Amino acid sequence: MKKVITFRQLFYMFLAISITPILTLIPADLAVGNSSSAGISVILSLVALIPLALLIVVFMKAYPHYNFYEILVELFGRAVAKVLIAFYGIWSFVVLSTKVWQYTLNLQSSIMSNTREQVFFVTMMILVLYAFLRGIKTIFRFAEFVLVPMLIILFIYILSAIPNIRLDYIKVANTLTFSELCGQAGYIIAAAGNLFLILIYGDSVKDHSKSGKLIARFLIATIALFLVLLILVTVVTFSLVGNNASAMISTPFYVAMKGISVLNILEHFEAILIIIMFLSDFLGICLYASISMRCIKWACSVRKMKFLYIPFAVFIYYLALVLCRTQFDVEYLYNTILVKWNLIMQYVIPFALIIVHYSKIGVTSTRMQRVEVKSKQ
Amino acid sequence: MLYIFVIIIIAALIRKGKELVNDKKKLYLFLVFSLAAIALGIYYTGNPYGNSVMESYTLSHRIVEGRSCL
Numbered sequence: 001m002k003k004v005i006t007f008r009q010l011f012y013m014f015l016a017i018s019i020t021p022i023l024t025l026i027p028a029d030l031a032v033g034n035s036s037s038a039g040i041s042v043i044l045s046l047v048a049l050i051p052l053a054l055l056i057v058v059f060m061k062a063y064p065h066y067n068f069y070e071i072l073v074e075l076f077g078r079a080v081a082k083v084l085i086a087f088y089g090i091w092s093f094v095v096l097s098t099k100v101w102q103y104t105l106n107l108q109s110s111i112m113s114n115t116r117e118q119v120f121f122v123t124m125m126i127l128v129l130y131a132f133l134r135g136i137k138t139i140f141r142f143a144e145f146v147l148v149p150m151l152i153i154l155f156i157y158i159l160s161a162i163p164n165i166r167l168d169y170i171k172v173a174n175t176l177t178f179s180e181l182c183g184q185a186g187y188i189i190a191a192a193g194n195l196f197l198i199l200i201y202g203d204s205v206k207d208h209s210k211s212g213k214l215i216a217r218f219l220i221a222t223i224a225l226f227l228v229l230l231i232l233v234t235v236v237t238f239s240l241v242g243n244n245a246s247a248m249i250s251t252p253f254y255v256a257m258k259g260i261s262v263l264n265i266l267e268h269f270e271a272i273l274i275i276i277m278f279l280s281d282f283l284g285i286c287l288y289a290s291i292s293m294r295c296i297k298w299a300c301s302v303r304k305m306k307f308l309y310i311p312f313a314v315f316i317y318y319l320a321l322v323l324c325r326t327q328f329d330v331e332y333l334y335n336t337i338l339v340k341w342n343l344i345m346q347y348v349i350p351f352a353l354i355i356v357h358y359s360k361i362g363v364t365s366t367r368m369q370r371v372e373v374k375s376k377q
Numbered sequence: 378m379l380y381i382f383v384i385i386i387i388a389a390l391i392r393k394g395k396e397l398v399n400d401k402k403k404l405y406l407f408l409v410f411s412l413a414a415i416a417l418g419i420y421y422t423g424n425p426y427g428n429s430v431m432e433s434y435t436l437s438h439r440i441v442e443g444r445s446c447l
Binding site: 332 | 378382385393402403406407410411413415428429430432
């Protein structure tokens with residue numbers, strides 16, 4: 001594999017694909033409680049996010065230039081690695097189908113309510129196929145190119161919303177129990193778990209030699225930016241729409257921004273948000289399609305995958321249509337099944353891997369000591 | 378729509394024919410995904426207004442819950 005991606009592009013990609021969940025899914029999920037409970041949930045989510053970041057640093061240092069499959073082969077052997085990768089492949093197919101639906105629903109619930117979902121599916125399919133023909137490098141560069149303008153626009157939205165904030169909506173005491181708060185934190189962790197996907201592209205990263213401090217610095221900055229953006233968007237949404245209304249809307253931040261004006265001159269500029277969400281969804285779909293392709297490639301030991309693009313695109317098109325038919329199906333699939341499945345794939349399995357990694361280090365080091373003692377004797 | 382997709386898949390098969398014939402693994406992969414896509418397509422177009430997988434799952438879940446309540 002050619003070294004085509006930089007660390008910066010990897011982390012920018014993570015932030016870019018996280019923008020849509022931050023604007024749509026997470027505020028709606030956190031709205032079960034109120035702004036105080038949302039704040040506590042964000043802090044609770046750090047309990048999982050910091051170990052995940054450490055895990056990535058450990059793997060990047062211990063296995064430089066290795067991708068996720070090669071790490072699995074090192075730890076478990078080829079057969080188990082292939083089974084695990086097949087499991088990851090199935091998961092990525094379902095996530096990809098859900099992402100396609102979420103992008104469709106975002107557009108349907110905002111500006112194109114009378115358009116059929118098949119039209120959105122086909123449009124996205126053509127765009128993703130075109131991006132794939134240009135290569136994964138182009139997709140990551142595109143993420144690097146669009147992230148900063150997207151963040152600037154979002155911060156302008158948040159700043160312009162400040163005069164309209166109602167403090168009585170957000171100055172509320174927490175009413176949720178600890179287990180409910182943990183449940184809410186689970187939604188944040190499931191969305192932030194995409195950070196783990198960095199390991200999948202471990203073999204494509206250019207500047208591994210710099211590693212260590214560079215990865216840690218990027219990771220801290222990325223997680224901090226993710227959480228700051230999440231807190232700001234959630235607080236602004238709750239303070240404008242209220243948490244009860246936010247829980248019932250699929251795009252609460254978009255609805256909150258409808259009543260915002262800048263200096264009483266500019267109004268109804270919420271359409272730009274749709275473009276931001278579209279770009280984020282496009283990158284998310286591209287990334288998960290690429291991960292699916294990589295899983296198939298590793299599981300079946302095939303080198304080039306261009307021949308599979310069209311059958312795979314048609315397969316995902318119909319898989320999405322067969323899995324869900326309405327918005328309620330998609331919400332049920334995501335909230336009830338995918339959140340837990342994401343936690344297993346992005347946290348439980350990687351943490352099991354790190355336990356195996358350390359136990360192997362222990363075994364090899366004791367073996368080495370025995371060999372040394374024997375050689376001295 | 379399914380007919381269009383089938384035509385596109387056949388066109389892709391013809392275009393990549395040489396590469397696929399040389400490598401049997403690629404050919405099988407191509408066929409597996411194409412046939413899975415067509416099967417899902419036939420299932421969907423034969424029953425466009427029926428239950429989705431998730432809807433059937435939630436329905437059966439509710440029926441089980443209802444029975445356990447009774």
